[in-house]
Amino acid sequence: MKRHMTINELKEQNLVLFEAVVGSKAYGLDAAASDTDIKGVYYLPKAQFFGIGYMEQVSNESNDEVYYELGRYVELLSRSNPNMLELLASPENCILIKHPLMAAFQIDQLLSKETVNSFSQYAMVQIRKAKGLNKKINNPMALERKDLLDFCYILDGNSTIPCNEWLRARKIDQSQCGLAKINHTKGMYALFYSHSKSSIYKGILAKPGSQEVSCSSIPKGEDLKAYLFVNHEAYSMYCKSYREYVEWVNKRNETRFSSTLAHGQGYDAKNMMHTMRLLEVSKEILLTGKLQVRRPNRSYLLDVKSGKYAYAELVQRAEDILHEIDFLLHSAYLQNSPDVAQLEDQLIRIRTALYS
Structure with missing residues (x-):
């Protein structure tokens, strides 16, 4: 079996179809210390695609550069994956590579009510993450483990x-x-x-x-x-909480954690910033039928990231936007879900052109 190719090998063989800077720099929310995150789409050499060496994804060691095989990318698009849709809608000045065949995928044709729900649900995940961190910060556990x-x-x-x-x-x-x-x-x-x-x-x-x-x-x-x-019930609950807490301590980003402690609000402000961003994007899709990755309200979102607002205030704002989204969903002129048959047809035509 052929070993997995590296990102450099994909580029050396001109197999990358699309590549863009994503994350905070694409959103217009980057700071001096922000990392450069890159995502891309590639295709495999014909023999490797039809053989047993298929690989659906490849990334670098730090995981800030992630590339998806064309078929995997289209599969995620068909599920209205927020990250994949944002990649396709990347601002022009963030796009590093764009093969002409990628023009077959038009972001406006892929937006749907399912897209709105995906972005909204992803936003709520960020709220739960922020809330979970809030609990860990304000209820720290002793690292010396208790016994039965x-x-x-x-x-x-x-x-x-x-x-x-x-x-x-x-x-x-x-x-x-x-x-x-x-x-x-x-x-x-x-x-x-x-x-x-x-x-x-x-x-x-x-x-x-x-x-x-x-x-x-x-x-x-x-x-x-x-x-x-x-x-026994209390002991079982403690063991679960202790395991999660120790795992969090070992894996947490210390710079980000220090920032959370510094603003004193007791929650992960970066998670809450993404919550507000995702909800705003969801609402805009319903109102305009467009996905705007670069955010027009940079100052407000950076204020959220800096911990300017209380957690309860942001949760209330998020709930208000969710109510607006629920109301708009009933009257929005959007397809219910992406046209998967059309996406598959585009995928087949692109593969045919690539391997002809």
């Missing part, structure tokens, strides 16, 4: 005491405790304790990191010390 013992409680009359606190107060080592399951209950155990270091008890947790408490064989006549409750 932190979610165990000792019954004390009408209330409970954290098990670790109960053990410390009595100078009891959890490894010298024995548990016996109480029938017909969920998460309830009878707790026994042996002063002997050579105790036959397995401990509440058999070893650090155990995901379940351990039950021991309790000799007859042993004195019951307490009743223990294990909150």
Whole structure:
């Protein structure tokens, strides 16, 4: 099987059909420190396309340059993918390569009510991302992981005491405790304790990191010390949140995170800027039938990006635009979805010309 080609090899063999600068520089929202993101469309040599070396996408190591095979690109266009539509509608001064055959794809013919919904749904994803970051910033978790013992409680009359606190107060080592399951209950155990270091008890947790408490064989006549409750649901929720939090800490863009902390609003302002941009684009498509990538209200969107507005204020603005979009959808003179048959016909004609 032929190895995947690199971006440089695609260019050396003149296989790139379309290439443009995308992202903040295309939107007109770039700053001095903004990266240059590039997307493109390519086709494969005939033998590789018809053979077993097909590759639908190729990117560089930093993933800021991504190219799509022609068929994959058309497939995404047929699904009203926002990124692919924006690539096709790139401002003229952002287009680096444009093969004459790409003129077959006209952005105005591809816009539809499905496009509007795709952009709107993508905007709502950005709101959820911003909200998720808001939660992580304002509710930071300790990086030292808790274990199941932190979610165990000792019954004390009408209330409970954290098990670790109960053990410390009595100078009891959890490894010298024995548990016996109480029938017909969920998460309830009878707790026994042996002063002997050579105790036959397995401990509440058999070893650090155990995901379940351990039950021991309790000799007859042993004195019951307490009743223990294990909150498995809370532990499961904690494990999920902890895993997501650690992953976020390890992968977060520190420059962007520092910017978020600096503006003090407690949300990812860049996500919210894209939310507002996408919703404005959706509304414009309904009103004008055009997709304008370069944004006319740069100053407002950069204010959003700088954290000038409160999170609640932006969410309310987003909801207001969504209501407008819902109203306009009923009367907009747009096709319901792209003409997939026409797109496929264009794809076949372009491939035929390329391989003739």
